[in-house]
């Protein structure tokens with residue numbers, strides 16, 4: 001295959017890069033991959049499906065010279081400096097019109113900078129969010145491309161072929177200008193953090209609160225996954241409870257230290273939401289809860305100091321599990337609503353033109369936050385693509401109304417017994433504030449004007465007012 005011209009090139013043959021490239025090859029595209037590590041390029045060829053055209057090389061020049069024009073090259077390397085290093089190495093080898101794609105979890109401001117930089121050189125740069133983990137990359141991920149709309153049609157057939165399919169449609173779409181692809185993926189990850197936090201709280205309440213065994217937990221999540229909570233994250237949670245430990249007779253989940261790691265995309269979502277002035281408190285709480293979990297040694301001291309003993313939740317098991325299912329459903333809707341409200345605002349504020357009906361369509365399959373709820377959201381956004389918040393959709397309102405009493409019951413039991421349910425509480429507090437036509441913020445405005453002459457608006461007439469407040 002020495003003179004073969006390849007359709008697509010991949011830089012970085014770690015498991016994600018390799019699997020995505022093999023997925024493309026399986027769909028009939030001749031592909032070539034580069035990695036400095038000889039073993040990785042050899043492993044790529046070894047893993048190829050017989051009959052497909054896959055080549056692994058060890059120099060960038062070798063790869064670039066064998067690609068069809070305009071070249072389509074994706075990099076799947078760690079975010080940050082490595083992306084800039086690859087671009088620097090790649091630039092002298094490219095020609096006008098070539099398309100460079102960053103498929104990693106880069107910060108969107110880096111992507112914007114790179115889009116501008118490559119544009120000056122006559123090249124297209126696309127930030128593309130890819131979700132689904134290593135398995136998804138091989139069998140069908142959810143793909144979130146953004147950037148130059150002129151470049152997109154060149155890569156569209158390949159991306160549509162490899163993406164996950166739901167009801168015959170590919171889970172990929174051009175999701176906006178500039179760094180929109182990476183922005184959407186960042187918010188996807190924020191929602192991912194939030195839902196994972198909520199599921200972990202439900203686990204705690206059933207495990208420590210009700211005393212359910214791993215087998216019983218497996219059954220509960222299995223039932224939930226067969227109902228309206230059906231989702232990828234509930235699906236894997238169900239299986240986690242059955243996994244044996246290969247080092248002790250215990251189940252693996254019980255041997256895992258309760259300190260959560262993170263690579264930062266959830267934090268970026270919270271940070272950017274603050275900058276935009278859009279509240280996403282369940283995502284904020286999920287980030288904070290992972291951070292708090294890392295203070296293990298301090299938590300051990302505090303547990304001794306406050307004599308923390310797991311208390312039993314004194315409600316009939318079946319009753320509480322039903323309430324918890326509804327609470328999780330309620331709070332999960334709030335997570336998506338917060339993330340999507342953020343995208344709605346970012347779309348105009350950051351001039352990205354993000355099509356929300358397409359975002360939720362693309363999230364229906366392949367990605368970590370795929371769930372049957374996305375179908376409901378898709379309908380809501382098709383009816384009103386400019387919906388500022390899912391909570392304003394009448395059918396979503398009906399769903400939330402039907403679950404909210406159970407949401408309150410669960411939080412009441414959790415707080416009475418002392419289980420930390422920061423995510424669930426943040427979801428309910430957001431709901432209660434968002435649906436209030438009157439908030440106590442008038443008092444905050446009075447206080448600001450009192451001590452800082454910051455002025456306030458009145459309920460009965462337009463304008464800005466300041467008062468010399470009386471002291472007693």
Ligand code: 6PG
Pocket residue numbers: 105130131132133189192261262263264265266367368
């Ligand atoms: C995905 C995931 C993935 C992310 C991991 C790890 O959509 O496939 O979001 O992109 O990197 O979930 O994230 P943390 O290490 O920050 O939990």
